[in-house]
Amino acid sequence: MNKISVDIQNISKSYKDVKALKDISLQINQGELFGLIGPDGAGKTSLIRILTTLLIPDSGIATVEGYDVVKDYKEIRKITGYMAGRFSLYQDLTVEENMNFYATVFGTTIEENYDLVKDIYSHIEPFKKRRAGKLSGGMKQKLALSCALIHRPDILILDEPTTGVDAVSRKEFWEMLMRLKDHSITILVSTPYMDEAELCDRVALIQDGIILSVDTPGNITGNYEGKLLAVRAEDLYQLKKDLAGYEHTLSVYLFGQNLHLTMMEKNSEKDLRSYLKTKGHGELRIDQINPNIEDCFLDLMAGKERNP
Amino acid sequence: MNKETAVIRVRDLVKKFGKFTANDKLCFDVYEGEIFGFLGANGAGKTTALRILCGLSLPTSGEISVAGLDLYSNRERIKKRIGYMSQKFSLYEDLKVYENIRLYAGIYGLSRKEIKQRTDELLETLELEAVRNKRIAELPLGWRQKLAFSVAIIHRPRIVFLDEPTGGVDPITRRQFWDMIYQASRDGITVFVTTHYMDEAEYCDRVCIMEAGRIDAIGTPTELMEEYKAENMDEVFIRIAR
Amino acid sequence: MKRFRGFVIKEFNHILRDFRTLLILFGLPAIQLLIFGYVVSNELKDIHIAIFDQSRDRITRDIANKIISSEYFIFDGYLDNTHEIDEKFREGKIKQVIIFEPGFGENLMREKSADIQLIADASDANTANLVVSYTSAIIQDYMMDLRKNAGAKMQIIPEIRMMYNENMAGAYMFVPGVMALILMIVSALMTSITITREKETGTMETLLVSPLKPIQIVIGKVTPYIILSFFNAVTIVAMGYFVFGLPVQGSLSLLLLECLLFISVALSLGIFISTIVETQQMAMFFSMMILMLPTILLSGFIFPVENMPEVLQWVSHIVPAKYFIIIVKSIMLKGTGMAFVWKETLVLVFMMLFFIGNSVRRFKIRLE
Numbered sequence: 001m002n003k004i005s006v007d008i009q010n011i012s013k014s015y016k017d018v019k020a021l022k023d024i025s026l027q028i029n030q031g032e033l034f035g036l037i038g039p040d041g042a043g044k045t046s047l048i049r050i051l052t053t054l055l056i057p058d059s060g061i062a063t064v065e066g067y068d069v070v071k072d073y074k075e076i077r078k079i080t081g082y083m084a085g086r087f088s089l090y091q092d093l094t095v096e097e098n099m100n101f102y103a104t105v106f107g108t109t110i111e112e113n114y115d116l117v118k119d120i121y122s123h124i125e126p127f128k129k130r131r132a133g134k135l136s137g138g139m140k141q142k143l144a145l146s147c148a149l150i151h152r153p154d155i156l157i158l159d160e161p162t163t164g165v166d167a168v169s170r171k172e173f174w175e176m177l178m179r180l181k182d183h184s185i186t187i188l189v190s191t192p193y194m195d196e197a198e199l200c201d202r203v204a205l206i207q208d209g210i211i212l213s214v215d216t217p218g219n220i221t222g223n224y225e226g227k228l229l230a231v232r233a234e235d236l237y238q239l240k241k242d243l244a245g246y247e248h249t250l251s252v253y254l255f256g257q258n259l260h261l262t263m264m265e266k267n268s269e270k271d272l273r274s275y276l277k278t279k280g281h282g283e284l285r286i287d288q289i290n291p292n293i294e295d296c297f298l299d300l301m302a303g304k305e306r307n308p
Numbered sequence: 309m310n311k312e313t314a315v316i317r318v319r320d321l322v323k324k325f326g327k328f329t330a331n332d333k334l335c336f337d338v339y340e341g342e343i344f345g346f347l348g349a350n351g352a353g354k355t356t357a358l359r360i361l362c363g364l365s366l367p368t369s370g371e372i373s374v375a376g377l378d379l380y381s382n383r384e385r386i387k388k389r390i391g392y393m394s395q396k397f398s399l400y401e402d403l404k405v406y407e408n409i410r411l412y413a414g415i416y417g418l419s420r421k422e423i424k425q426r427t428d429e430l431l432e433t434l435e436l437e438a439v440r441n442k443r444i445a446e447l448p449l450g451w452r453q454k455l456a457f458s459v460a461i462i463h464r465p466r467i468v469f470l471d472e473p474t475g476g477v478d479p480i481t482r483r484q485f486w487d488m489i490y491q492a493s494r495d496g497i498t499v500f501v502t503t504h505y506m507d508e509a510e511y512c513d514r515v516c517i518m519e520a521g522r523i524d525a526i527g528t529p530t531e532l533m534e535e536y537k538a539e540n541m542d543e544v545f546i547r548i549a550r
Numbered sequence: 551m552k553r554f555r556g557f558v559i560k561e562f563n564h565i566l567r568d569f570r571t572l573l574i575l576f577g578l579p580a581i582q583l584l585i586f587g588y589v590v591s592n593e594l595k596d597i598h599i600a601i602f603d604q605s606r607d608r609i610t611r612d613i614a615n616k617i618i619s620s621e622y623f624i625f626d627g628y629l630d631n632t633h634e635i636d637e638k639f640r641e642g643k644i645k646q647v648i649i650f651e652p653g654f655g656e657n658l659m660r661e662k663s664a665d666i667q668l669i670a671d672a673s674d675a676n677t678a679n680l681v682v683s684y685t686s687a688i689i690q691d692y693m694m695d696l697r698k699n700a701g702a703k704m705q706i707i708p709e710i711r712m713m714y715n716e717n718m719a720g721a722y723m724f725v726p727g728v729m730a731l732i733l734m735i736v737s738a739l740m741t742s743i744t745i746t747r748e749k750e751t752g753t754m755e756t757l758l759v760s761p762l763k764p765i766q767i768v769i770g771k772v773t774p775y776i777i778l779s780f781f782n783a784v785t786i787v788a789m790g791y792f793v794f795g796l797p798v799q800g801s802l803s804l805l806l807l808e809c810l811l812f813i814s815v816a817l818s819l820g821i822f823i824s825t826i827v828e829t830q831q832m833a834m835f836f837s838m839m840i841l842m843l844p845t846i847l848l849s850g851f852i853f854p855v856e857n858m859p860e861v862l863q864w865v866s867h868i869v870p871a872k873y874f875i876i877i878v879k880s881i882m883l884k885g886t887g888m889a890f891v892w893k894e895t896l897v898l899v900f901m902m903l904f905f906i907g908n909s910v911r912r913f914k915i916r917l918e
Contacts, residue, residue: 090560
């Protein structure tokens, strides 16, 4: 049922002595909103640049809509909408001029594909005479997305579109991406924000050039092994120290005003409570919770470090 | 935290670049020993305000004191009492780890004996003794960030300013970094930190949310979440903006 | 074609909105105007001269009177010997000494020919030129009258000597040099900067991931600069002609064609630089180092190539401006045609092909 849009087979890429991508394989289905989630330096941008034909992999094969990223780069460039890390807008051109320019580059006009970009472009159209450099981060992001969509691409590739943008614009941006799915465009988006993973159809968690896991967000959190506890007390910092020193602790991480704790199997909550009581913690609360993507990422990372 | 002593006092801080107002009448206090978070998107004016407080740029107007000193007349003395770490990372990549530490310690006038002692201490705490003689360029991003922070407080300043210290860092390193921030705060150093990760806001004692050059809200994370009936800081932010 | 037009329009927008670019594009010719205005003037007034008359006959007196009574000169007296000539020049007050040979009048009458020597202080080359040509004109004038009256064929041969600056490096020589420099800066520096700017801001990345071919990107980017550079070249020539009366002795269309060729060489060099460097700063540095300095120092613009050490003479062979200056001098000042500049023209054509070829070969269709 699922037709494959992007097929990545055993891709590796190094810069001098730094291995950016280590033997990565990955498939993205047509019409899917796919997230590439990982911190800076994980290899997101390298992978995206290989798919957008800007870099050549050292080894491995990758195809986009059946075209080889090395051999058929010209074909890929025709069907790809790409929004680079820094939005790549012409700051000294107006909103409208940027749009017109990218439209002519792809041999089309704003009018021709207006229905596709309308949902996004209408937000910034009132400012079409304003120079791109004078827009807020959120508006720049919308303009860059409109420019990337203007030629009705089959696949949209976005490199960290939400980095440094305010929370409201981030939210709006994701809502736009969801609506774009109705136009059956395949969307690949990279982000360092773990919480954005839950908005994707499927995600790949990437760290140090290795893919930790590829699945739907639900399956990733569902596959989390072991019990996760949220623990909080008056003195969070002391609590963390005490939990780190607790003999049954497997991992303990700070999450907002809670600590997320995993323990060796045998131990029970009751023992934990009494241990913390002896340490003199007041206002103690322990709840069992469902893990989120960040919990899974931390778990997978720690797992990699334990058995590399 | 000592609510009596304000180590940073800002009244009606205004900073303009030509016609553009980057900071519009900011007013706030930062208390001794607290972790004070400065939140907002890129371009909200966080970095501008932080640079003024560090003495890196002059405000257009406003009454400001840092570490008990008036900003206008004591910029040089203030610099000795504060530490600073920028998002564009302040260590020299082509120098070795211990050379960087020695350099910064020397800049802040530590004696030779103190430099040696604190370098050893620092490397031990960070478990970086093994890479003492490696160049910064060879270290992973997360290690560098932690080292940069330790170097920023090597002269035991009263306040340390951190500008987006965790941007793009992996989740484990981010948490280790926050452990270090907590430790510094326990040791009596006031921490002034800017970030756009809203979950990090919850690690702060108090936060201040900026948007378009103005302060929209200020308080402890719990207070703000109650006030805006939100479950986390992300929601607080969205409620404020809308 | 529509893509190309869109690209050019965008590029013009960049140029028109960037104050610094505009300043370089149009400020430079204005600065040049000032330089011209300072060194070039075609008005001659109150020039001090002296006369060394070794004949002292009626004709020499007539000629002297005619010269002295013209509005251009102030007569500082007769000299008595050749030593005084040097002295007077060294004092710096007089700009010209006129020397009549002994027995001038007699020679003219008997042998129908006499010698007169005009020595000018050429440290100000432009003035010296004018002084000498005005004086010659007055003498010619006198001869015409004399011939009419005497009805005989007679001639006075003025022998001209320039003191202090034998090869006349002056304002006239300055024009081709400045022209070469301006076209080089505008074309090469600006193109290399405009391309590297797109690399720096990341927009090049987006252009690469589009169906545009590299050649389309490059041509789209340089077209506005060809137009603007050509406009500058025309302005310089026109300004020289209309404002300062610097004539174009040879074919104007040939001159403009050669300008276009030189602009193309400079543009292809600019593109070539942009394929080597990644940042605007590096582009600027490269342009300064490998384009501007040699254009000023090694092209014969200021220092004659023949007087350079041999090594530098060799280096000067690869400076495009050298050939352009030779071409412009020939066409503008000597009035020669293609027959005399074909070799230099050919060299420039080869240079252009070389740089374009290498740029196309080096232009990256990817990011590495």
